[in-house]
Amino acid sequence: MIAAANLPNYKLVSTLLVLPILIIAIILWQYPHTIHHVVKNSSVKTMLSVNVKYEGIMKTSTTDQHLQTLKAVVNSKNLNELATYCALFLSFSILLIAGTGLLLDHSIQNRKQMKSNKQLYRNLYLAKLFFPIILILLSSSSILLLACLLMIILVKYVSSIFALTTFAIMIIITISLSWKIFKSCTEKSDEETLNLIGINLTKAEAPELWQFVQSIADKGQLRMPDYIVIGMNHCFFVTESPISFWNGNSLSGGATLYLSIPYMHYMSESDVAAIIGHELAHFTYNDIQYTHHFFTISKRLIRNTTAINLQPLAQNTSAWDWLYSILTYPTLVFAEHFLDSYHETVQQWKRCREANADKIGSKASSTKQMAQAMLRVAIITPAIEYIIEEFWFAGGKKESVLNSIQQLINRHGLPDPLMLLQSIQSHPLDNHPTLQRRLELLNIKLTDPMLEEASNNQHSDLLKQLKLI
Numbered sequence: 001m002i003a004a005a006n007l008p009n010y011k012l013v014s015t016l017l018v019l020p021i022l023i024i025a026i027i028l029w030q031y032p033h034t035i036h037h038v039v040k041n042s043s044v045k046t047m048l049s050v051n052v053k054y055e056g057i058m059k060t061s062t063t064d065q066h067l068q069t070l071k072a073v074v075n076s077k078n079l080n081e082l083a084t085y086c087a088l089f090l091s092f093s094i095l096l097i098a099g100t101g102l103l104l105d106h107s108i109q110n111r112k113q114m115k116s117n118k119q120l121y122r123n124l125y126l127a128k129l130f131f132p133i134i135l136i137l138l139s140s141s142s143i144l145l146l147a148c149l150l151m152i153i154l155v156k157y158v159s160s161i162f163a164l165t166t167f168a169i170m171i172i173i174t175i176s177l178s179w180k181i182f183k184s185c186t187e188k189s190d191e192e193t194l195n196l197i198g199i200n201l202t203k204a205e206a207p208e209l210w211q212f213v214q215s216i217a218d219k220g221q222l223r224m225p226d227y228i229v230i231g232m233n234h235c236f237f238v239t240e241s242p243i244s245f246w247n248g249n250s251l252s253g254g255a256t257l258y259l260s261i262p263y264m265h266y267m268s269e270s271d272v273a274a275i276i277g278h279e280l281a282h283f284t285y286n287d288i289q290y291t292h293h294f295f296t297i298s299k300r301l302i303r304n305t306t307a308i309n310l311q312p313l314a315q316n317t318s319a320w321d322w323l324y325s326i327l328t329y330p331t332l333v334f335a336e337h338f339l340d341s342y343h344e345t346v347q348q349w350k351r352c353r354e355a356n357a358d359k360i361g362s363k364a365s366s367t368k369q370m371a372q373a374m375l376r377v378a379i380i381t382p383a384i385e386y387i388i389e390e391f392w393f394a395g396g397k398k399e400s401v402l403n404s405i406q407q408l409i410n411r412h413g414l415p416d417p418l419m420l421l422q423s424i425q426s427h428p429l430d431n432h433p434t435l436q437r438r439l440e441l442l443n444i445k446l447t448d449p450m451l452e453e454a455s456n457n458q459h460s461d462l463l464k465q466l467k468l469i
Contacts, residue, residue, distance in 0.1 A: 012337050015330045016098035016138075017036035020091040023145070027088050079155045079163060093141045094330075101134045101334055105341050109181050117290050120349055124342070129296045131338065132185050132304045136178045139308060139331040143174045146327065169462050173327065177308060184307040193242045193250075197392075198231020200251060206230075208466045213257065213280075216273050220364035227258040230468060234381070236260055238279045240288050242401065244345045255283050261468070262384045264401050265459045267376055272462060274373040277364030281357040289469060294346045301342060302421035305335040342344055351433045355441045362442070371444040375454040378420040383408050402459070402469075409457045417451050 039046070108123050147170035154163035203210045209228060217224045225238065229251075237258050243251040257279060264272055282288055308328045362370040387405045421436035432438070463469045 007178075009337060011333045014335045016094060016350050019330075020094045020098075021143075024088060024091045027084055027091075031339075043419055054457065072377050077350065080152055083148045083151040083155065083163075087152070090141050090148060091143040094138065094145065097134060097137045097141060099140065101338065102132055104134070105338050107371050108345050109341055116284065116396050118465055120345075121290060121293055124294060124297050124345075127338075127342065131335075134183050135304055135308065135331055135335060139177050139181070139328060139450050140174045142330045143170055143177070144363060146170070149184055164407055171341070173324075177328065180307040181304055184303040185300070187303055189303075189414055191242060193244050195233050195244050195246070196233055196258070197246050198229045198233065199245065200227050200246070200249065204458070206468065209259075209468065211464060212273075212402060216276050216364045217280055217362060220277045220280065220360065221284075222277065222281040222360070222364065223255070225280070225283065226254040227251060227256040228259065230259045230261055232261055232262065232388060232391060233258065234385050236263065236275050236279055237359050238288060241290065242298060254289070260384075261463065262388065262405055263380065264375065264462055264468075265405075266380045266384075267373065268460050268463065269462050269465070270369050271373040271376050274361060274365040275377070276361075276371040278357045278361030281360035282353070282362075284351075284360070285356070286359070287353045291350070294349075297341065298346070301339055305332070305339060308332055308335065318434065354432050355438065358442060365368070367442050367444065368450075371439055371442050372450055373436060374438055375417060375450065376448070379414050379417055380409075382415055383412075406459060414455050414457055417446070417454055420421070 040069075080269060108127050147167045149172075151167050154166060201209060206228070209230075213228060214224060216222070229243070231245075235258075239256050239258065240253055242253050243256060249387055257276070259272075259276075267275075285440070308331055358370055358374075359367075384406055387401055390404075391401055394421040422434050423441075433441075
């Protein structure tokens with residue numbers, strides 16, 4: 001279930017729904033006129049009449065008449081009515097814009113779209129297009145609404161000129177903020193590069209490894225990677241991002257399968273085949289490409305939100321920062337809620353794709369073997385991660401990593417498998433479902449033989465068979 005699909009949080013409801021309705025109610029209570037009456041007696045109609053009879057005015061008006069017209073517009077009563085009418089209009093506008101934004105928010109939470117990558121991408125792409133527009137309209141309406149409310153107060157208790165000056169400043173702020181949001185849409189961010197400890201092995205350098213992966217791909221009718229990288233990072237994964245290796249080499253991109261030497265050292269051939277089948281399924285069904293698309297959209301949405309968001313207010317924050325935070329608060333509440341919905345939707349999609357990759361990858365081995373491989377990964381992960389972190393901390397210079405892992409396992413043993421059912425597989429880019437959930441989706445129940453096999457503290461000979469050590 002998507003958590004964000006629940007009713008909107010209280011901040012969103014109170015700021016974008018309750019507050020505008022309250023303002024409308026107060027205005028109608030304080031000024032019990034119909035909108036027609038307000039327009040009829042306000043300077044708006046006077047100015048409209050002036051525009052309609054523009055040619056006659058140009059012929060008959062004098063400097064004194066212009067001054068009289070200006071004084072009439074600046075008249076306290078006229079300004080008060082004009083500000084009241086504008087506040088009423090802007091309050092309705094905020095309700096309309098907020099409603100549109102919530103409909104867009106609801107569209108990306110539709111669970112039916114999880115079954116189609118294209119449909120999900122289409123909806124999220126529309127969100128990318130309309131999100132900054134909604135932010136601009138919502139922020140402009142909120143700021144101008146506050147300006148109108150201030151004008152009503154200032155006209156009554158200070159002066160009309162001061163009220164108009166304040167309103168002009170608010171308009172400048174609105175234009176500035178809208179420009180910042182628009183500019184954030186045009187900014188380009190560089191593609192992130194993965195920093196890994198590993199080497200790219202060609203078919204000539206590791207024919208046995210490539211033949212092993214090819215046999216898995218053929219059995220499961222899966223797409224082969226462009227590159228196979230082995231290294232000391234603590235997970236198996238696939239990526240199409242650029243890679244930078246610690247030895248100075250790099251890959252500019254392409255379908256890359258990353259195999260972790262420590263994990264392969266403690267997994268059987270059938271276990272590794274199941275995991276590789278899972279990873280190749282992501283290539284076959286374009287999960288990596290869609291993940292990249294969604295990540296790009298996410299960065300765009302975050303830039304849009306950052307354009308209206310200041311750093312957390314500190315004790316020495318200036319009065320200007322406090323004012324800016326107040327002016328952008330309604331828009332920021334909506335933006336943060338929308339971002340939460342977006343990220344939860346993408347995470348839900350990723351969990352669905354992981355479950356699908358488990359099922360597809362099982363074709364390269366078996367459902368039971370896939371479950372066995374996942375259980376084995378969960379059990380050996382704590383020891384491997386501990387030694388790998390030491391390896392990274394030592395700058396990649398720690399000697400005999402595999403021996404260190406074996407010594408740690410011999411000294412402390414392996415954890416109880418049943419204690420790891422809520423664990424999540426480590427991954428540099430995604431969050432997998434819990435182990436228990438993945439086993440449930442495969443309809444696998446743990447048995448004593450499975451637990452005993454997964455808890456074996458001895459390493460395998462797979463790396464030697466593939467001539468990698």
